[in-house]
Amino acid sequence: MIEKNVAGSVAWIDIPGPLQADGERGIRSLTDEIRDCMVDDDLKAVVLVLADSVPETARRDTMPNDFPPVTLRSLAGPTGLYEVVAYSSKPVITQVQGTCQGIACLLALYSDITVAGDDVTFHSPFSHVADSNFVMASLTLRHNRAKWWLLSGDPIDARTAVRFGLVQSVAELADLRNRTAEIAARIGRVPSDALTISKMNINACLDALGVGQDFDTSGLLGAAREHPHHLASKGAT
Amino acid sequence: MTESKSHLWNLARPGRHIAAIRRTNRGDSTRLGLDEMVALRESLISVADDDDVKTVVIGTESKHFCSGLRISDAAALYDEAPGGESGKYPSLRARLWAHDHHFWGKDGLYTAIKRCPKVVILANVGNCYGPGLFIALCSDIVVSGESGHFGNPRWHHLGADGDMMMLINAVGLKRARAAALLGTFWDAQDARRVGLIDEVVPDRDAWTSGVSYAEAISGAVRDGLAAEKYLSIAADEKAQVGTGFAIATLMGAMASNIHFREGEFNLLREYQRNGPEVAVRKAIQHFESGSRNRDASDDPDRAG
Numbered sequence: 348m349i350e351k352n353v354a355g356s357v358a359w360i361d362i363p364g365p366l367q368a369d370g371e372r373g374i375r376s377l378t379d380e381i382r383d384c385m386v387d388d389d390l391k392a393v394v395l396v397l398a399d400s401v402p403e404t405a406r407r408d409t410m411p412n413d414f415p416p417v418t419l420r421s422l423a424g425p426t427g428l429y430e431v432v433a434y435s436s437k438p439v440i441t442q443v444q445g446t447c448q449g450i451a452c453l454l455a456l457y458s459d460i461t462v463a464g465d466d467v468t469f470h471s472p473f474s475h476v477a478d479s480n481f482v483m484a485s486l487t488l489r490h491n492r493a494k495w496w497l498l499s500g501d502p503i504d505a506r507t508a509v510r511f512g513l514v515q516s517v518a519e520l521a522d523l524r525n526r527t528a529e530i531a532a533r534i535g536r537v538p539s540d541a542l543t544i545s546k547m548n549i550n551a552c553l554d555a556l557g558v559g560q561d562f563d564t565s566g567l568l569g570a571a572r573e574h575p576h577h578l579a580s581k582g583a584t
Numbered sequence: 585m586t587e588s589k590s591h592l593w594n595l596a597r598p599g600r601h602i603a604a605i606r607r608t609n610r611g612d613s614t615r616l617g618l619d620e621m622v623a624l625r626e627s628l629i630s631v632a633d634d635d636d637v638k639t640v641v642i643g644t645e646s647k648h649f650c651s652g653l654r655i656s657d658a659a660a661l662y663d664e665a666p667g668g669e670s671g672k673y674p675s676l677r678a679r680l681w682a683h684d685h686h687f688w689g690k691d692g693l694y695t696a697i698k699r700c701p702k703v704v705i706l707a708n709v710g711n712c713y714g715p716g717l718f719i720a721l722c723s724d725i726v727v728s729g730e731s732g733h734f735g736n737p738r739w740h741h742l743g744a745d746g747d748m749m750m751l752i753n754a755v756g757l758k759r760a761r762a763a764a765l766l767g768t769f770w771d772a773q774d775a776r777r778v779g780l781i782d783e784v785v786p787d788r789d790a791w792t793s794g795v796s797y798a799e800a801i802s803g804a805v806r807d808g809l810a811a812e813k814y815l816s817i818a819a820d821e822k823a824q825v826g827t828g829f830a831i832a833t834l835m836g837a838m839a840s841n842i843h844f845r846e847g848e849f850n851l852l853r854e855y856q857r858n859g860p861e862v863a864v865r866k867a868i869q870h871f872e873s874g875s876r877n878r879d880a881s882d883d884p885d886r887a888g
Contacts, residue, residue: 438761438765459758459761459765460758460761460762460765460766461758483757486752486756486757487756487757487758488756489756489779511756512755512756512757512758512759512778513758514758515758515759515761515762515766515768530766533766533767533871534765534766536849536870536871537740537741537765538741538742538743538842538844538845538848538849538850539845539848540743540839540842540843540844541739541740541741541742541743541839541842542743542765543743544742544743544744544745544835544838544839544842545739545743545744545764545765547835547838548743548744548745548748548764548831548832548835549744549748549760549761549764551827551831552748552749552752552824552827552828552831555749555824555827555828555831556749556752556823556824
């Protein structure tokens with residue numbers, strides 16, 4: 348499903364459909380692709396081009412019937428997709444548009460730079476994804492706004508996303524790819540050692556600020572929600 | 585703290601409980617030198633020990649508060665460090681010592697500002713780059729003239745070699761990432777909007793606004809102010825700022841040993857071969873080419 352191309356020192360990974368369309372295999376394939384980019388010394392940045400989401404969930408019990416199941420470990424485990432992006436050793440840029448929710452929204456939140464189409468709406472990942480990292484949301488949006496997003500479930504449009512600091516750039520749809528390419532090229536002009544220093548600094552700060560702990564905690568929450576006891580009682584109010 | 589005037593800073597007492605530390609006007613020379621950072625730190629220590637002082641205002645008589653670290657001092661930083669005189673490249677221990685001693689450690693300038701028991705107010709005008717940005721982040725209140733421009737140009741060339749923790753706490757994680765990876769700057773209005781500074785005023789009013797803040801705050805009792813300051817210091821530690829400073833020491837030492845690959849713009853080599861002005865101009869051309877960012881060629885300090 349995913350397609351990777353390299354332009355100069357930037358890897359572009361296009362994900363044309365819902366991230367879970369290929370289930371566990373698709374998520375692991377994407378994770379492996381990102382991880383490979385991190386050890387490719389010729390690359391300086393990775394761009395994840397995320398398509399307009401369809402309603403996504405990350406739990407097997409509420410998965411649309413045509414989506415294969417995805418394990419919690421492949422998403423929220425220590426070597427899962429989320430942490431590979433959040434703690435990447437090279438800058439990760441996410442390009443998003445339209446409806447951005449579930450896993451796609453989390454990747455936008457966890458990545459270094461997000462470029463959004465002007466039609467984007469970010470739907471709160473906390474509504475459906477128990478293993479969402481609230482500390483990242485709090486550090487990005489600030490605490491009160493993150494709580495509002497968590498509790499209200501209201502979507503964030505493009506203009507608000509810029510104001511809240513969720514995205515760094517918004518472009519008209521027709522210009523979106525060019526805008527992303529510009530930003531990627533700008534990063535590509537930074538010396539490799541300089542990028543490494545910046546990312547190490549940022550990642551060390553994330554660790555100290557409790558991001559890693561929240562990945563562990565939210566992973567437990569996700570696991571608890573998947574527990575058969577929970578599944579049996581999910582009809583209770 | 586007694587009033588004094590040196591070639592570096594003017595120290596004054598505009599009010600009984602207010603100390604003012606203002607950079608002297610040196611025309612176009614608006615980069616901050618190590619000597620100035622040491623003098624500023626010593627002045628702050630003097631302020632901290634003065635029971636009469638409740639607030640301290642830091643500012644400048646020049647058009648810009650700080651256009652970055654004086655480029656010649658970026659190398660001289662290691663000369664006095666133990667192990668700094670060894671050969672062409674300073675030892676790692678010299679690099680670590682220098683960044684700890686001058687900036688981030690217990691005797692560093694930024695620690696002196698952050699842990700000052702008096703309320704610290706920065707009245708900025710113009711460029712607030714590099715050390716200026718860190719002084720702004722460590723200050724309690726920042727008022728800026730409309731010309732204010734905040735950022736850290738060297739990060740684009742050498743990596744984020746300073747504290748990121750305070751920046752993340754101030755402006756949010758993604759904006760901090762953009763500053764480190766894209767070389768983002770904020771003008772005064774943007775800086776206020778994102779929470780980096782507290783107020784924007786006309787340039788001519790920046791200093792007097794800073795002093796006005798100091799006057800207002802100085803109306804509070806000393807014990808109350810001291811309690812609030814120590815509470816904010818404790819809050820900084822909860823927000824892992826001390827950890828950020830320790831990380832910055834390591835990153836600063838590592839960044840000073842940066843290697844450039846073929847095809848990458850080597851700012852340090854350009855500086856050694858052609859001097860700072862040419863190096864800065866070429867740096868701007870390299871990074872702004874093909875970018876939609878505003879043309880920075882008229883601002884030679886933008887490169888770092």
